[in-house]
Amino acid sequence: MTSSPSPGTAPDAAAAPVTSSHPSEAGGSLSLPAVGGWAFLVTALIGRLPAATVQLGLLLYVSGAGLGLGLAGLTVAAAGLGSAIGAPLVGRLVDRFGPLPVVVAATVAQLLGMGSLLLVVLHDGPSALVLVFAALIGSANPQVGAIARARWSAIARRRRLPGLVSRALGYETACDEVGFILGPVIAGVLVGLLGPNPALGVLMAWVVLGQGCFIVYLLSRRGLAVDTHTLDVADGTAPRIRWAAVLPPMLVCLCVGTVFGSTQTVLTAINDARGTAGYTGLIYGCMGVGSALASMLVSRLPRRLPLSVRVAGGAMLVSLVALVLLSIPGPAVLGLLFMVTGLGVGTMLVSAYTRGEHVAPSHRIASVMTMLTTCLVLGVAFGSALGGVLSAVPRHGFLLTLAAGLVGMVAAVALHVTRSEPGRTVVE
Structure with a gap:
């Protein structure tokens, strides 16, 4: 299914037709920069880093401001809950109006929330307001990663390059992992060097810079960043999201998030007990590195191996956690x-996002991508919370990691049997 650019659309080098003399070249031999353009790849990466920085930044800010670790934890929970509620709405608005106005509005709301939080702390305001503004900050996450994934899907459909999607989603997952690794480091350095209040001011500037870069890109490519909302709705018969097809990738993302959250909590408990707390971030970062590598490698495997790859990834995760x-x-x-465990996690995550793109109606790509991201975030929150309870005996926390891996592996197999949207051809 194809779509023409909107009237008045700015020229996009990535939109030039590409012909292929061999079916296997349908997106498989093209580099992502050649298709999407370096401007898109770079700004979409930079644009998602603030969101990865803000969450831990809020924890460190509230704690460093002398409001207590308990309130700091509730603040992060409020931001996570806000993100879980706001992400589907952001995705739906992107599908309806396009990404530019939504990203701009979300960035403004996020900055207002951070500025209001700073004023509350400076004037010793009530703790309830801290939680309210934290929830606003979380709900205003512009979901740059989901928008980027939706744009790759739009490009692949417009230019009839089905082989592009898997590689592009692998790259996007690797970018998410880079954010997971760099974001907490940036937040910790800022608060540690500058102190809480100046650090929050710098975080606000970081939001403007990072998300502002992506906004500038959207301005320069208005109408081409994501025009999936124009693909199926012209005749008023646009198909709806088929939840039976979307639920398996959502469950995979929920399980992967639980693995991340429980692992982070359990590693903290283990290293605290050993007196090696400084190693927690490094060990957790190793899983992120493995996941990022898998995201890039899996997308380059032959497309006829998806089921075996998913099973292998889940089995790798389960086996190593059991060990x-x-x-x-x-x-x-x-x-x-x-x-090595991260290799299994990344494999499952790329499979989930790829399948989610396959089964989503063309005009609801951003909505489905944000739902998958929301499941990932909720999984992290759930894994962190329950993993903390189980970690009274540190190694017992890995029981949750093991259970999440087993359920995720079953759900990853179920990805194979779901069908795509009627009228679309999906090559397994």
């Missing part, structure tokens, strides 16, 4: 094991 449950090694070996 760690039997005997927890030292920091170096643990980091290596979790890097």
Whole structure:
């Protein structure tokens, strides 16, 4: 299914027709910069970094401002809840109006929330307001990653390059992992060097800079960033989201998020008990590195191997977590094991996003992508909370990680049997 650019659309180098003399070249041999353009790749990466920085930044800010670790934890929970509620709305608005006005409005709302939070803390305002503005900040996340994924889908459909989607979503997942790794580091450095109040001011500037870069890109390519909302709605017979097809990738994302959240909590408990707290971030980062590598590698495998790859990824995750449950090694070996575990996690995550793109109606791509991202965020929150309870005996927290891996593997297999949107051809 194809779509023509909207009237008045700015020229886009990425929109030039590409012909292929061989079916296997339908997006498979084209580099992502050649198709999407370096401007898109760079600004979409930079644009999602503030969201990865703000969450831990809020935790460190509230705690560093002397309001207590308990309120700091509730603040992060409020931001996560706000994100879970706001993300589907943001996705629906992007599908309806396009990304530019939504990203601009979300960025403005986020800055207002952060500025209001700063004023509340400076004037010793009530704790309830801290939570309200944290929820506003979370709900105003512009979901740059989901918008980027939707744009790749729009390009692939417009230019009839089905092989492009898997590679592009693998790259986007790797970008998310880069954000997961760099965001907390940036937040910790800012609060540690500048103190809480100046750090929050810098975080606001970081939001303007990072998301502003993506807004500038959208301005320069207005109408081409995501015009999936124009693909199926012209005749008024646009298909609806088929939840039976979307639920398996949502469940995979929920399970992957639970793996991330429980692992983070359990590693913290283990290293605190050992007196090696400084290694927690490094070991957790190893899993992110492994996941990022898998995201890039899996997208380059032959397209006829998706089911075997999903099973292998889930089995790798489950096996290694079970091994760690039997005997927890030292920091170096643990980091290596979790890097390999990350390969399994990344494999499942790319499979989920790819399948989500396949089964989503053309005019609801951004909505489905944000729902998958929301499930990932909710999984992290759930895994962190329940993992913290189980980690009274540190290694017991990995039981939740193991259970999430098993359920995720079953759900990843179910991705294979769901069908795509009627009228679309999906090549397994």
